Amino acid sequence: MKALLNTLRKYLLVLEPMFKVLKQVNRHTVFLVLAILLVISLLLSKNKAILEFTERATKMDTYERRAFQYVQDLPPGSVVLLSADYGPSTRPEAEPIAAAFIKHCFKRDIKVVTMGLWPDGAQLISTVIEKIAIEYGKKKNVDWVHLGYSPGGVVVIKQMFIDFKKVFPRTADGISTYDIPILKDIRTAKDFALIFSVSAGDPGVKTYVKIANGEYGQVVIGGVTAVSAPEIYPYLHTGQLMGLWAGLKGAATYEFAIKEPSVAAELMFPQSVIHITIVLFIITGNLVMLYDKYVKKL
Amino acid sequence: MRRELPMLITLFTGTVIILDFFFPSIMKGITDVLQRWAIIIFAFAIMLGILNLFLIHLRKLLEPSTKPLDRGASALLIISLITAVLLGLIYTNEPDIVEAYTLKTEIVGGLVLPYIARITKDFNPFSVWIFNATYTPLQATMFSMLAFFIASAAYRAFRARSFEAFLLLVAAVLVMLGRVPLGIYLLGKLFPWIPADDIANWIMMIPNTAGQRAILIGAGFGAVAVSLKILLGIERSHLGKAE
Known part of the structure; x- marks a missing residue:
């Protein structure tokens, strides 16, 4: 068991530099990432293919x-x-x-x-x-x-x-x-x-x-x-x-x-992108917490 | 008498409105009048609010202890308030005759001279401009910034530190992804057995509704208790401080 934990620790510790960087992400970086993604997705929002995709994925409850x-x-x-x-x-x-x-x-x-x-x-x-x-x-x-x-x-x-x-x-x-x-x-x-x-x-x-x-x-x-x-x-x-x-x-x-x-259909793409980004931020934040809490103690 | 009279008015109007709910045909006449009065009182309350705001900022402006930045903000508020009111008053709203004034320019001897022209229109261009060009973008900007703060707060604080927090996190992620087309598509590709939109709808319609209903019923009981306390004069904070 101890050998297994050691091996696991060895592999996970390889990720340490990445988690170090993620821990240093401050709110300004989050704002910047969000702003860039928002601008790009807004520019793409009128794209016909994206609108068709939105229509296919949107159904009435x-x-x-x-x-x-x-x-x-x-x-x-x-x-x-x-x-x-x-x-x-x-x-x-x-x-x-x-x-x-x-x-x-x-x-x-x-x-x-x-x-x-x-x-x-x-x-x-x-x-x-x-x-x-x-x-x-x-x-x-x-x-x-x-x-x-x-x-x-x-x-x-x-x-x-x-x-x-x-x-x-x-x-x-x-x-x-x-x-x-x-x-x-x-x-x-x-x-x-x-x-x-x-x-x-x-x-x-x-x-x-x-x-x-x-x-x-x-x-x-x-x-x-x-x-x-x-x-x-x-x-x-x-x-x-x-x-x-x-x-x-x-x-x-x-x-x-x-x-x-019209406008709401177009804005669904930027909203999709921002929702996914926030979800990714939440998952990343939790991975950092789990790494600090468990992996370092292995 | 300064406290007794408002308490008596509260008791009378409150009782009449409650009785109206149970005996509408008997109470109709009196509640009809009271409700019409209420609309007029609401309108005057807005004026009272504006006057109060004006006086508070005027006091801040005149007080020597006010910081220069705060004094500037108060001066800006007073100037904006007076300008908006004055421009709003230019608008005359008579039945069938709707007049307004607009800012136009004329070239006289090579000079561009501004002048106020009287026009017949169904809106006041000054008030509409204030609303569309200043008030709307300011409020929209304040609210738009929320997305950035939420993203930052979610990254730094939304952690699954307990089982309950973990459940909240999973529900939040599923609702966030299940409410947007790209989220539904991505979840469908990654986990084909998870119908993201149906799960999001289920979370909203079943557990959320159960929780909201519990809050509503609790708040309802609370409102009944507080209302009774106000009617009976036990709760008097709405009357202000006792002298």
């Missing part, structure tokens, strides 16, 4: 399929509410989900009303919907309208189910919501065919689930950042949340599902 199918089955002319509850910091993840949802709705002739429980989200979504509406030839106030921000979180949602137009008496452009054709048949938020909340925190999807679904039985679909997805899963199991698009992966899956691969 149960809850994504449920969310997609619900919108797919809505009759043309339905009116849906999109709540943009995110900010610039989470924009790269949240915005592609919102954009994919708007495109999906416009493709199916579904009318979209946008608003925000976050002031930043309300500002960001106005640019997104305006751009997509031009692309799809949709008319403002007829096929879509942006209502802006209303402060209050939970209370705003509750009030929307009592009298929607009292919460939003005017659109973001200052036009009375009573004069907007798209809102003609909307008295309360229950009159929307669906509420889609793209959120990065609170108030957001969880607030809509608790109030809109819990108290008023409205169908809610969520789009969340990857980091906030774990806390949303319990509501999917119970059916309180119809479906969920989580993180950039969710956004990419949605883009492929509506056959409009």
Whole structure:
């Protein structure tokens, strides 16, 4: 046994210089490696072969399929509410989900009303919907309208189910919501065919689930950042949340599902590279620890 | 009375809102009014917050003991705040008439002269510029740096020092790889018997959901207890310090 351990030690000690170098890796080296890989992968992200590979490897999970199918089955002319509850910091993840949802709705002739429980989200979504509406030839106030921000979180949602137009008496452009054709048949938020909340925190999807679904039985679909997805899963199991698009992966899956691969689909490659790099860093760090802990004591 | 009155208001509004949940048809009228008030109070709270921020930094700016760097930061904040508010106020938002002002230039006698032009548009170009060109990139930069810090922290601190830490590490690696196409492909090639995406989904849907549900139920009980303490006046920290 001792001879075997000695032989093993002899072989493993050959690796000592490598582990010495790895132990000296500081955070600046990690930053540099990450930055180089990020730039290279971003440059390659628009490559057709890479996009095709991403599409092959991306498939909808149960809850994504449920969310997609619900919108797919809505009759043309339905009116849906999109709540943009995110900010610039989470924009790269949240915005592609919102954009994919708007495109999906416009493709199916579904009318979209946008608003925000976050002031930043309300500002960001106005640019997104305006751009997509031009692309799809949709008319403002007829096929879509942006209502802006209303402060209050939970209370705003509750009030929307009592009298929607009292919460939003005017659109973001200052036009009375009573004069907007798209809102003609909307008295309360229950009159929307669906509420889609793209959120990065609170108030957001969880607030809509608790109030809109819990108290008023409205169908809610969520789009969340990857980091906030774990806390949303319990509501999917119970059916309180119809479906969920989580993180950039969710956004990419949605883009492929509506056959409009865009920014999220492209960003999946850099994200893949960075995830793998971080995993490699974790494994390397642990190998260094194991080497110090066991091999040196052999 | 300074503490008793807010406590009475808290007790009254809290009880009404709780009763509304159980007897919505009876309480509808009063909760409707209270909730509308809440929206207005929220809006005023934002203004109060801005005013508070302004006063804190004004005090820091005027205090002789403030360090020069901190004084500079406070001055920058006050200038930015006033500029943003003033530019926002230029925007008039009347029903059906939406006017805005924009910065244009004109060449007069070979000189490029700037002037403010009044235009009819549905947005305020100044506010939009502040939002798109300063606020958005600043926030995005702060968040983007997280990836670098996470990678560095993962390399230096994410160690399997115990069995529980090892389990956490394996779960994290499988979820990280199972959520990206290249990870699914590589794991599939290296270990064909491991369906990475299905494992990642299983981790998220079963063990994660069980843990999250436990946290939610625990937090729910905690919230009930704290709410009761606030309603009954046992917990008074929201009223500020006693004098």
